[in-house]
Structure formats: structure tokens, C-alpha cells
Amino acid sequence: MASRASPLCPLLFLCTLTAAWGFPFRPSLDLDVTPRITVFSNGLLGCRRFSGAALNYSTLLLEDEAGVLYIGARGAVFAVDTGDISAPGNNMTIEWEASPEQKRQCMSKGKDNQTQCYNHIRFLQRYNETHLYVCGTNAFRPLCAYIDVEHFRLSSGFEEGREKCPYDPAKGYTGLLIDGEMYTASQYEFRSSPDIRRNIPYPIVKTEEAPTRWLLEADFVGSALVRESINSSIGDDDKIYFFFTEKSQEPMPYFSQTRVARVARVCKGDWGGQRTLQRKWTSFLKARLVCSIPDYDFHLNVLHSVFVVEGRDPQSTVFYGVFGLEWKNVKASAVCRYSIMDVQKAFEGPYVENPDSPQRWAEYTGKVPEPRPGSCITNQLRARGFNSSFDLPDNVLNFARRHPLVFQQVRPLGERPLLFKRSVDYTRIAVHRVSALDGVQYDMLFIGTDEGWLHKAVEVKGQVHIIEELQLYEEPQPVDSMVISQTQRSIYVGSPSGVLQLPLSSCGRYASCFDCIFARDPFCAWDGTGCVEVASVANRSGLTQDVMNGNTGCETSAGEDMAAHRTRSVAEGDDVLLQCEQRSNLATPQWTLDGRQLEGYGLDSGYRVGTDGLLVIGARPEQSGRYRCFAVENGVRVLVASYTVWVRPDLPPLPPTNPPPVAMTTTTRSPTTMTRSPTTMTMRLPTTMATTTAATSMAPPPTSSPTEQPLPSPPSPPAPLPAGPEFQTYRNMEAMYISLVVILGGMCLVLTVVLLYMAFCVQGQRPGRKCSLQGGGARPERKRSSHMELKTISSHCNGRREDAPDGHLQIVPGEGQASPNKDSPPPAPPLPLPPPLPSSEYVNGLSATLPSVLRKMNGNSYMLLRQADPETASPLYYSFTEELNRILEKRKHNQLVTKPDESSV
Numbered sequence: 058m059a060s061r062a063s064p065l066c067p068l069l070f071l072c073t074l075t076a077a078w079g080f081p082f083r084p085s086l087d088l089d090v091t092p093r094i095t096v097f098s099n100g101l102l103g104c105r106r107f108s109g110a111a112l113n114y115s116t117l118l119l120e121d122e123a124g125v126l127y128i129g130a131r132g133a134v135f136a137v138d139t140g141d142i143s144a145p146g147n148n149m150t151i152e153w154e155a156s157p158e159q160k161r162q163c164m165s166k167g168k169d170n171q172t173q174c175y176n177h178i179r180f181l182q183r184y185n186e187t188h189l190y191v192c193g194t195n196a197f198r199p200l201c202a203y204i205d206v207e208h209f210r211l212s213s214g215f216e217e218g219r220e221k222c223p224y225d226p227a228k229g230y231t232g233l234l235i236d237g238e239m240y241t242a243s244q245y246e247f248r249s250s251p252d253i254r255r256n257i258p259y260p261i262v263k264t265e266e267a268p269t270r271w272l273l274e275a276d277f278v279g280s281a282l283v284r285e286s287i288n289s290s291i292g293d294d295d296k297i298y299f300f301f302t303e304k305s306q307e308p309m310p311y312f313s314q315t316r317v318a319r320v321a322r323v324c325k326g327d328w329g330g331q332r333t334l335q336r337k338w339t340s341f342l343k344a345r346l347v348c349s350i351p352d353y354d355f356h357l358n359v360l361h362s363v364f365v366v367e368g369r370d371p372q373s374t375v376f377y378g379v380f381g382l383e384w385k386n387v388k389a390s391a392v393c394r395y396s397i398m399d400v401q402k403a404f405e406g407p408y409v410e411n412p413d414s415p416q417r418w419a420e421y422t423g424k425v426p427e428p429r430p431g432s433c434i435t436n437q438l439r440a441r442g443f444n445s446s447f448d449l450p451d452n453v454l455n456f457a458r459r460h461p462l463v464f465q466q467v468r469p470l471g472e473r474p475l476l477f478k479r480s481v482d483y484t485r486i487a488v489h490r491v492s493a494l495d496g497v498q499y500d501m502l503f504i505g506t507d508e509g510w511l512h513k514a515v516e517v518k519g520q521v522h523i524i525e526e527l528q529l530y531e532e533p534q535p536v537d538s539m540v541i542s543q544t545q546r547s548i549y550v551g552s553p554s555g556v557l558q559l560p561l562s563s564c565g566r567y568a569s570c571f572d573c574i575f576a577r578d579p580f581c582a583w584d585g586t587g588c589v590e591v592a593s594v595a596n597r598s599g600l601t602q603d604v605m606n607g608n609t610g611c612e613t614s615a616g617e618d619m620a621a622h623r624t625r626s627v628a629e630g631d632d633v634l635l636q637c638e639q640r641s642n643l644a645t646p647q648w649t650l651d652g653r654q655l656e657g658y659g660l661d662s663g664y665r666v667g668t669d670g671l672l673v674i675g676a677r678p679e680q681s682g683r684y685r686c687f688a689v690e691n692g693v694r695v696l697v698a699s700y701t702v703w704v705r706p707d708l709p710p711l712p713p714t715n716p717p718p719v720a721m722t723t724t725t726r727s728p729t730t731m732t733r734s735p736t737t738m739t740m741r742l743p744t745t746m747a748t749t750t751a752a753t754s755m756a757p758p759p760t761s762s763p764t765e766q767p768l769p770s771p772p773s774p775p776a777p778l779p780a781g782p783e784f785q786t787y788r789n790m791e792a793m794y795i796s797l798v799v800i801l802g803g804m805c806l807v808l809t810v811v812l813l814y815m816a817f818c819v820q821g822q823r824p825g826r827k828c829s830l831q832g833g834g835a836r837p838e839r840k841r842s843s844h845m846e847l848k849t850i851s852s853h854c855n856g857r858r859e860d861a862p863d864g865h866l867q868i869v870p871g872e873g874q875a876s877p878n879k880d881s882p883p884p885a886p887p888l889p890l891p892p893p894l895p896s897s898e899y900v901n902g903l904s905a906t907l908p909s910v911l912r913k914m915n916g917n918s919y920m921l922l923r924q925a926d927p928e929t930a931s932p933l934y935y936s937f938t939e940e941l942n943r944i945l946e947k948r949k950h951n952q953l954v955t956k957p958d959e960s961s962v
């Protein structure tokens with residue numbers, strides 16, 4: 058019976074893969090970029106917030122010259138002053154709620170009365186000089202209307218919105234109003250097929266559904282007009298590009314991947330065919346957008362947002378896409394950049410074989426009719442008498458109808474993501490092109506996350522440097538929309554709770570010349586006394602900036618004056634903390650004593666270094682001297698703090714504390730001993746502290762942060778390990794990897810036994826039934842529950858049939874809402890193939906069932922990986938202020954030595 062083996066193989070495979078993923082260390086993980094500065098919401102500078110009585114500020118329309126930001130929310134449209142969106146009295150409101158009767162009908166249709174039975178504004182664009190056009194979901198009966206801008210009110214009369222605006226406020230949707238023509242793309246109603254259409258003017262032009270479906274469960278994220286007719290030598294047409302994710306037609310490397318990102322386009326002058334493709338696009342073509350990590354063949358297939366950046370001419374248009382994973386419980390994001398020329402090239406290349414043919418996925422190699430199907434009308438076609446899409450011959454249109462997809466994939470510029478980020482889900486991107494002082498144009502990326510953070514980054518030579526990560530809201534909430542105002546030099550961010558205005562730069566945050574240079578913010582430069590906004594300075598000759606490398610220009614500046622100098626006098630044998638905060642996540646601390654660098658703060662050196670300072674353990678008189686703390690960033694060493702330390706030898710003799718870490722009173726020594734263990738030092742896991750404090754049983758155990766998971770079992774007690782400079786090598790990581798592999802191996806063994814037992818048990822008690830892990834490509838037919846369920850072994854084996862009606866062991870991945878949406882994400886792979894770069898934030902609340910144990914293991918292995926990653930904020934250093942304070946406190950009481958006095962000079 059095959060069923061016995063089937064659950065085991067994938068699990069063993071998973072175990073092997075999990076181990077392989079973490080060991081050895083693979084280089085491409087270096088792509089993961091650490092934001093230089095982390096700013097929490099209480100530290101935002103120049104931030105302004107707007108929120109009315111409404112919720113869901115999801116649609117923004119910026120009219121920069123007029124200085125007005127229009128905001129579409131739930132049940133209201135606002136107009137606010139872009140100079141200060143929070144200014145009271147400067148905003149206007151149109152209340153537009155669904156009628157009570159409409160809400161009742163919505164609820165009777167079984168829709169969610171908390172979210173869906175409202176009028177969510179989804180479309181808000183300029184119609185003509187005097188009016189805006191607006192569409193709302195209107196409690197599942199969409200309506201559109203004109204807004205008279207001058208009086209800011211709805212013009213009389215609503216228009217049917219059924220085929221212009223989706224019914225569901227959360228459904229993917231994009232729309233454009235260009236030259237009085239309205240283009241929209243969505244799956245408007247639950248039962249209808251997704252569609253790209255021109256609604257205005259009449260007659261409507263749409264996508265084809267039979268015999269070939271042009272769109273398969275498409276989820277739209279964006280659209281853009283590219284005016285390719287301008288200066289076109291071939292008399293080309295303007296085109297509208299649509300960006301979406303849809304069900305894949307092509308074979309995927311992993312069976313749990315079922316969706317792909319696409320770009321499609323139609324020509325603006327397309328009016329459909331005469332007999333064939335009547336009122337259907339004759340110029341529709343789509344291509345796959347690839348965003349993958351080359352060394353892994355690891356694909357991010359779900360497109361979350363697109364931003365199109367226009368160049369000097371249409372051909373130099375580029376667009377940025379933010380991609381995520383299909384699996385809901387693993388977070389990772391990537392930003393890829395594409396050239397519109399590559400999209401055009403793909404559309405001119407071979408087609409994919411008609412999907413109804415036996416070779417569903419293959420390059421079409423047969424004869425292609427003339428003129429080329431899916432083309433716009435160009436001069437060449439006009440010369441041949443094809444003046445418009447109506448003139449195209451039937452054989453061409455028939456071919457176009459059956460071959461919407463082109464074979465060539467659109468690959469990102471540079472063949473790899475500009476940015477890859479683990480444990481983050483990016484939701485929106487906006488890009489601002491700016492000229493820096495070096496005359497180079499840089500693209501600044503503003504990327505919003507699902508938890509309300511904004512990453513501000515600059516792209517330099519194909520790499521992304523994240524200048525800062527800003528927490529926009531205390532309450533985590535997704536960034537729903539973003540627009541950038543050139544004139545206000547502000548970014549506006551819409552989210553469920555409101556709209557926020559932030560200046561594009563906060564140069565004042567950078568206190569020194571080096572800080573200003575390291576930031577690499579194209580908006581900021583050092584003027585000799587402060588970090589200033591370039592745009593605010595008329596004479597720029599005296600400004601210093603280095604966006605390209607982020608390290609030159611400050612050599613002569615008086616950095617040393619900035620550093621605090623202190624004197625400390627301590628008793629011999631005391632532990633001393635010399636504080637030195639590293640403000641930048643990219644800086645590493647370096648200490649000198651009387652000008653000599655303290656080499657590798659090893660086990661016996663008597664020193665420990667953390668992100669917040671240097672710990673001198675059991676100070677000895679020869680450790681007196683002048684200590685200086687430097688931050689090393691971008692290869693530059695900057696003085697942060699200096700101390701003169703006197704160790705007074707005139708105190709009650711204590712046993713020499715160096716080298717063997719013994720003596721002192723047991724209570725004070727034991728934590729130091731523990732924390733000196735190299736294994737624990739390399740990790741920032743709270744387990745370390747918990748263990749040590751438990752040993753002293755004096756201080757309360759620290760609360761562990763939700764993102765940090767304790768190790769399965771801390772390697773205890775530290776074996777004699779190579780001390781000294783090797784400390785900083787990866788040797789310790791190796792030990793950790795080995796223990797990790799051992800742990801994983803043990804888990805696998807246990808799982809195997811459990812599954813064997815299960816298989817035998819079911820086979821023994823219920824011949825004819827089988828235990829199988831269902832998931833991956835096989836989509837469960839039944840309605841999904843909102844939790845990961847695992848029918849337990851006992852429910853199989855003790856005959857509680859109602860728990861497992863079909864006798865299968867099922868993993869039913871969760872879905873946010875219980876609506877049976879067809880485009881819900883496919884089941885999260887119980888067998889991540891390859892393990893999707895595992896996430897440390899394991900937050901979707903799975904109960905401790907079998908697969909989640911596995912994933913948690915996965916998460917832990919990631920934790921270990923992350924500790925070793927030199928890119929992520931210096932793993933060898935961790936904060937021990939608290940620990941030290943405890944030691945000092947205790948020492949004070951135990952030994953009654955004179956309190957170390959500190960005096961500032």
C-alpha cells in the first residue's frame with residue numbers, strides 16, 4: 058500500500074532540506090539589506106496626520122500644482138491641503154455612505170457587515186477641468202459619480218458602477234482615466250471573470266473569455282499609460298500596461314507554486330475587430346514578470362505593487378515591482394526593476410502554444426499570420442490599408458484570440474532583485490527620482506510594509522541602501538497607498554486609520570558630518586555646521602555629500618569634538634561598563650586603550666563588547682588608561698566616546714580574576730561565566746539571559762520579545778573552546794549548526810516514528826483508509842477554516858470518526874476570511890520546496906501541531922542563520938547593560954566597596 062510511504066518521504070525530504078538550507082551558509086543571503094537607522098513612531102520628524110470619522114484611506118489622488126490631495130475613504134471623500142494635511146479648517150469632506158436599504162441588502166447577501174457593507178471609494182481621478190470621477194463599492198452595488206471640485210460636492214445623479222468598480226473592497230483593482238477614456242481591470246463581481254476593459258466611451262472593449270481565457274483569476278495591482286506615440290518613428294500607438302498576478306499556465310518548479318506575476322498591454326487606439334473579436338481587444342498580449350534569486354532559482358511570484366518611472370522618452374521608462382511569496386505564513390519580499398523595452402521585446406517575440414493544444418506549455422513554432430497578431434496599428438500597417446483595428450483580417454484576429462501569452466519572460470534589469478528582504482511583507486512602493494550633488498540621478502524608493510513601516514532607500518549601482526526604516530503607526534496596519542509630492546517634498550501614506558504626511562528627508566536627524574555622509578541621502582548634505590536639505594541651500598558649493606560610496610568628504614571636519622569624554626575611577630575587581638551607543642545599525646564598535654586597538658574581545662581578555670558599550674570584567678590596575686570607542690562604518694572610523702579609567706588597587710584583595718573565570722562570590726561570577734560562553738555570546742536570544750539570571754535566582758527573568766525564539770536546547774556547559782581572536786570567526790557558528798542539525802535530525806526521527814506508528818495504526822484499524830498529508834498543489838475542496846487544522850493522530854486511531862470524516866490527515870491552511878474566494882492563496886506548502894527563506898517572525902498564530910512544529914524549527918534555524926549573517930547588525934555584539942546593572946547592584950550590596958564615581962570633564 059503506497060499510502061504508508063507517502064507521508065514519510067516528503068517529511069524526511071523536508072527535514073533534509075531544512076538542514077541543508079541552514080548549512081552551509083550560502084552567499085546570496087547577503088542580498089538581505091539592513092536599514093541603517095531604525096526610527097520608531099515617537100521619533101518621526103515633521104510628521105502630520107489626517108483622519109476624519111471614516112476608515113480605510115485607501116485611494117489617493119494628488120494634484121501637486123493645485124496643492125490638493127484628494128482622499129477616498131470608507132463612506133467619504135476628502136480634499137486636504139498638501140502643505141499641511143493636518144491643518145484644521147483646510148479640508149473639505151463629501152459624505153457618501155451606502156443607503157441603509159443597500160446595507161440591509163448587502164447583509165442579507167451574507168456579506169461582512171463590518172467591512173464589506175460600506176461604500177469604499179475605489180476610484181478617484183480627474184475627469185475634466187471642473188470634475189473628478191469617483192466610484193465606490195456602495196455595499197456591494199457599485200456606483201460612480203462626478204465631483205464638482207469647486208464646490209466639492211457630488212454632482213447630481215449617480216452612474217451605474219457595476220462594470221467599473223469591484224463589489225468587494227479588498228479585491229485587486231486598478232483604473233485609469235486618460236483623455237476622457239476610462240480603463241479598469243478587476244474581477245468586478247465574485248461570479249464574473251477578471252477583465253481589462255475600456256468603460257468610457259461607448260462601445261466598451263473587453264478581454265476575451267472563450268475559447269481561450271485571457272486572464273486566469275487575475276489579481277490586479279497597477280496600470281500605467283506609456284505614450285509611445287510621441288516621437289515614434291514607426292507611428293506607434295500609446296499603450297496601457299496592466300500589472301497583476303494570475304494562475305500560472307506554465308509549469309512551475311514547485312508544485313506548491315501556482316501563480317505568476319504578469320504584465321499585459323493594450324493599445325489605446327484599439328476598438329476591437331469587425332467580425333472576429335468584436336468589442337474585444339485586438340492588441341492584448343501578456344508576458345510573465347520574473348523576480349527571482351538566481352543562485353537559488355527561488356521565485357517570488359506574487360506582485361504586490363508597481364511604480365512606473367517615466368524617463369526622458371517613452372523607451373527609457375522603467376518600472377519597479379514589489380514581490381512576495383504565495384505562502385501566507387512565510388514573509389519575504391523583493392524589489393525588481395524592469396525596462397519597458399524588455400517588455401516590448403517580449404511582446405515582439407514568439408507566442409506560447411495555444412493552451413487548448415496537446416502541448417499546453419510550449420513555444421509556438423507554427424506559421425504566424427500577417428500583420429503580426431496583437432500589434433498596434435503603425436505606419437507600416439496603415440500603408441497596407443489597415444487604418445484601424447476594424448480593418449484587421451479575421452485570420453490575424455483568430456490567431457490573436459488564441460495566443461494571448463508570449464513565450465519570452467520579462468527578466469529584471471541586472472537579472473536579480475535590487476533588494477531582497479526576509480521577514481517583511483512589502484505592500485506598496487513609490488519612487489522619486491532626484492539629482493544629487495554629484496550630478497547623478499538616483500532613484501529613491503519608499504516602500505511600505507504590511508505592518509505600517511516605511512523603508513526609505515536609495516538605489517546605487519544596482520544595489521539598494523536602506524537609509525532608514527520608519528515606524529509610521531503604533532498600531533500595525535498595512536500601508537495601502539502612497540503618493541509623492543515634488544513641490545511639497547513630502548510623501549503621503551494612506552492606511553486603514555488615516556493618512557500621514559512625511560517630509561521626504563529629515564536631514565536634521567544626522568548630528569555629525571560623518572553621520573550625514575553615511576546616511577547617503579541624496580536630499581541631505583553637510584554644510585560645515587549641520588546636515589541640511591540640499592534644496593534649501595542656494596549656494597551648493599560648500600556642501601558635502603557622498604551618495605555613491607557614503608564615506609568621503611568629512612576627513613577634515615571636527616568629529617572628535619563631538620565625542621563625550623568622561624573619567625571613571627573604579628575599584629580593582631569591579632566590572633565597568635563604558636557606554637558607547639552605535640546609532641547606526643550598520644556600524645561596528647571598535648575600542649582602543651591608550652591608542653592600541655583592543656584585539657578580539659576574547660574569553661580571557663577581560664573585555665566584552667556590546668552594541669551599547671564595553672564591559673571591563675574584574676578590572677585590573679593595568680587596565681587603567683584612556684579608552685576610546687569608535688564606530689566603524691563604510692570603512693571609516695569615527696570616534697564616539699572616550700573614557701579615562703583609573704583602576705584603584707587599594708582595595709580588599711580579591712583573587713586574581715584573570716585568566717580563569719572563577720572566584721568572586723559565586724552569585725556575581727556565575728552570570729559572567731555563563732555569558733562568556735562563546736555560544737551564548739554570539740546570540741541575542743533571551744534564553745541566554747534567562748539562563749543566567751535563573752542561575753543567580755536574584756533578578757526577574759526578562760520578558761522575551763515575540764520575534765526571538767529560544768533555542769531548542771542551549772548547549773550547556775561550555776566546553777573548553779578556542780579562546781582569543783578566533784572568537785569572532787564562524788567556528789562557533791559551526792558548533793551551533795552542528796547542534797542544530799543534530800536537533801533537526803532528532804525531530805525527524807521522532808516524526809518518522811510518529812508517522813510510522815500512524816500509518817500502521819490506520820492500516821491496522823481501518824483497512825481501506827489512508828493517512829496522507831494533503832496540501833501543496835492539491836487544493837482541498839472543502840471550505841477553508843481560518844486556522845491551520847491538523848486532525849490529530851488520536852482522532853484517527855481511537856475511532857472518533859466525526860473528527861476526520863474522510864479519514865484523511867489533513868492540513869488545511871488558513872485563509873483570512875471565510876469567503877470562498879477563488880483567488881485565495883494556495884495552501885501553504887506543508888513541504889516548503891525549497892524551504893522558503895524561513896522567517897523569524899512566526900506570527901500567524903498556528904497552534905503547536907505537527908507541521909507548525911516543523912516550521913518553528915525552521916524559524917529557529919533561521920534565527921541561528923541570522924545571528925551569523927554579517928550583514929545583519931553585528932551578531933557578535935549584544936546589549937548587556939541590564940545584565941551589568943544587575944551585577945553592579947549586587948556587587949554594591951555584597952562587597953560594600955566604594956561606589957565607582959563618575960565625573961564628566
Ligand SMILES: *[C@@H]1O[C@H](CO)[C@@H](O)[C@H](O)[C@H]1NC(C)=O
Nearest residue numbers: 160164168169170171172174
Ligand atoms: C453585524 O452582524 C452581526 C451578526 O449578524 C451583528 O451581531 C452585528 O451587530 C452587526 N453589526 C453591525 C454594525 O450591523
Ligand SMILES: *[C@@H]1O[C@H](CO)[C@@H](O)[C@H](O)[C@H]1NC(C)=O
Nearest residue numbers: 184185186187188189203212
Ligand atoms: C466636466 O464633466 C461634467 C460631467 O460630465 C460636466 O457637467 C461639465 O460640464 C464638464 N466640464 C467641462 C469644463 O467640460
Ligand SMILES: *[C@@H]1O[C@H](CO)[C@@H](O)[C@H](O)[C@H]1NC(C)=O
Nearest residue numbers: 112113115172226227553554
Ligand atoms: C478597513 O479597515 C479595517 C479596520 O482597520 C480593516 O480591518 C479592513 O481590512 C480594511 N478594509 C479594507 C478593504 O482595506
Ligand SMILES: *[C@@H]1O[C@H](CO)[C@@H](O)[C@H](O)[C@H]1NC(C)=O
Nearest residue numbers: 439440441442443444445448
Ligand atoms: C485608410 O485611410 C486612408 C487615408 O485616411 C484612406 O485613403 C484609405 O482608403 C483608408 N483605407 C481603408 C481600408 O479604409
